[in-house]
């Protein structure tokens with residue numbers, strides 16, 4: 001009897017260099033994320049967190065090494081709907097007035113492919129995604145009429161509507177009101193429990209405490225820590241737990257470098 005093959009990694013970087021044009025920003029990155037993991041990408045401003053996330057999506061250039069998503073080299077994944085992305089500091093308002101339902105419906109189309117129309121099941125997925133982020137009563141409102149935090153929730157719903165296997169979010173809680181943060185934490189906990197893999201670039205882990213369990217710290221373009229998300233690793237209140245020496249923005253930069261290293265197995269019992 002042969003044993004079943006292990007689940008393939010959702011994300012696999014091997015000695016990856018990622019940048020813009022021919023300028024490397026993230027260098028020598030080795031990272032394996034297994035199905036269902038919930039990973040915080042931490043680090044100071046300009047360290048390369050967004051570049052790392054964008055490299056996974058084919059939005060920044062892979063200049064060396066390998067980057068694979070769901071078993072395919074980055075950019076070659078045929079079903080784009082399997083990966084959801086909530087970009088940084090991006091609102092939904094544009095020249096064309098659109099309702100919450102319409103914007104989230106576009107997210108569902110990513111799963112269906114071009115030139116397909118939304119069927120009844122798709123329309124239900126759209127309303128479910130909007131309800132999941134706590135905006136069921138705003139379905140037919142123009143997104144321009146929503147607050148900034150609510151608009152970010154719409155972007156999350158747009159990503160959720162495609163029912164992605166991997167959801168990458170860039171600072172989803174930054175500048176977002178407490179109600180939106182709570183709604184977001186709730187929905188991420190639910191989809192994480194259902195097996196969705198989460199990668200969240202963030203400066204603040206407190207709003208998503210209990211959801212994110214693994215931390216990857218990027219420091220000057222290098223992964224300097226990869227292991228369990230530690231209590232106090234992102235400590236917002238220095239009066240209760242004084243930050244250790246060498247800390248910047250509450251991240252413990254005195255953590256041992258690249259310890260413990262993870263090899264893709266779910267060490268945290270997820």
Ligand SMILES: Nc1ncnc2c1ncn2[C@@H]1O[C@H](COP(=O)(O)OP(=O)(O)OP(=O)(O)O)[C@@H](O)[C@H]1O
Pocket residue numbers: 020025043044045046047048049050051052
């Ligand atoms: N489109 C781009 N073209 C060229 N360089 C860029 C581009 N985007 C970012 N950079 C550079 O890459 C470096 C890392 O930026 P990145 O946005 O990845 O950092 P970050 O860790 O996400 O920062 P923050 O926490 O401020 O969002 C910075 O020096 C930045 O100037």
